Amino acid sequence: MNINLISVFLVLVIAIPLVKGFFMIFSSEDLKEDIVSFESSVTFIISLIAALFFIKKIFLEHNYGIYKTIYEKLLTYDIFNSQYNMYAVYLAIMPLLIFIIFEVISFIFFLINSIAVFPTLKLLERGLAKRSKLTKRIISLVFSIPKSAAYLIFFTVALNIIIMFNVSKPFNKYIAKSQIYNSVCKKVVVPVANSQLAKQIPNILDNSFKIEKRQIPNGTGKEKFTGKTIVYYNGITIGQGVKSNKEIDRFTKELLAGTVNDYDKAKKIYEWIGQNIKYDNVKAKKILNNDFDEKSGAIPTFESRKGICLDYSCLYVAMSRSAHLKVRLITGEGFNGVNWVNHAWNQVYVNNEWINLDSTFYNGGYYFDTPRFLLDHRYSSIAGEW
Incomplete structure (x- = not known):
């Protein structure tokens, strides 16, 4: 022992x-x-x-x-x-x-x-x-x-x-x-x-957000792989994760009705996701054990109203794209109050600059366009930009 x-x-x-x-x-x-x-x-x-x-x-x-x-x-x-x-x-x-x-x-x-x-x-x-x-x-x-x-x-x-x-x-x-x-x-x-x-940041488990690179077979039978790779995030590609549907598009338009300013649009989407999506601890533990049976991405998260950090971030991308906002999905590490863990969040382009936001951490404090990102987010890398 x-x-x-x-x-x-x-x-x-x-x-x-x-x-x-x-x-x-x-x-x-x-x-x-x-x-x-x-x-x-x-x-x-x-x-x-x-x-x-x-x-x-x-x-x-x-x-x-x-x-x-x-x-x-x-x-x-x-x-x-x-x-x-x-x-x-x-x-x-x-x-x-x-x-x-x-x-x-x-x-x-x-x-x-x-x-x-x-x-x-x-x-x-x-x-x-x-x-x-x-x-x-x-x-x-x-x-x-x-x-x-x-x-x-x-x-x-x-x-x-x-x-x-x-x-x-x-x-x-x-x-x-x-x-x-x-x-x-x-x-x-x-x-x-x-x-x-009196609201704790979700108990995000280290390694419950996994990035995997898989080589692409060439299909000729002479060589096994082409040398190119596809990156998977919790078992899905980034394109699959941020994919939207008519329901998300319709809901986003209703949510932002009357909101003209891009900054206010980005903020309203952040607040809605933070208030309405529940952190899924069961799914986090499954991902930790390489169990990807539960679907990840914007659509399943919007439908179930629960997910983990990648799901929050994918949904933010999908809703932002519906609102015609430029948006990024960022991967790196976040400090959950106890330890640094693998994490995903977003950046949105408003007022001629990219600003950070983290809807997963919403219940632990205000994480929209705030300098606190300097303290509890690090090693940021752009996974996708739209």
Whole structure:
């Protein structure tokens, strides 16, 4: 049996504070130090996640409300001009935000400790004075549980950042194989990072989007192949995948009735697909096992109202072509909140430029013409253009 060292490490992160707590006989002074240490860890985690959230909202999404106002104000300063590298701005501002948030939360904890926590500990210690050492050890262990959880979340966030910034592709894949890492990411890190959206990006499985090149037989019987190849995406050609029909064409015209601007047309198609097509986890697992029995492409996706990333992208192409928009199908890798995975999305040509959009990720945030593509999409390649 293969043992994942990342999982072992995270188990130790959980276990060490608990073991240490059990072997320490309860003491209010020792517990004060542990509480302050725990609060510092929690404060840093909250500060880190909050900083990531605000930077994403201000610099990458800024589509509405106060985030838009702050972004437009910052652009009046040269250092925040859009010509600067997004990662550089991201990394330069984050420490300042972390520091400010950390100090504010630390002050709040200081007030709570002084008024309620430390006096309560004194009373608890007096009440346990005549109790057995085992009882005191168990109480100490219980008080160590929050610290253990905080350390687990902290190191999971750190591993998540390592994967996101692509420090090492082999190491990224090894981290993502850890069941503990995956579980904490999906249940804590991703929902918290998405804040009030409370909508997770689909659980896109790595290798559930497969590209295969097959050689073409020459048909003469003298040589086996012509030397030319056909590229198949999840068992279909790109032409088969983006093929439309009268129903899709009719529906698209009805959807866009009264919409004159190409930008608004492209946006309305994106929103309709994102809101009405459900991610098909069963199909994703079948593709992962090279089972292509379920048809892929625009037509089956439109009819069933479900599919995986290639299907979303094919349907967007079909509907865009019905609306006479120039469109591309793009393949590459997307960051699903846990790991980089094989992925497909689109580009549409409006206002004299190609803009990115990802209808598969619709429920994880707004992915139409937004700078956030720089953070969670990479290795883009044009599979087709119409």
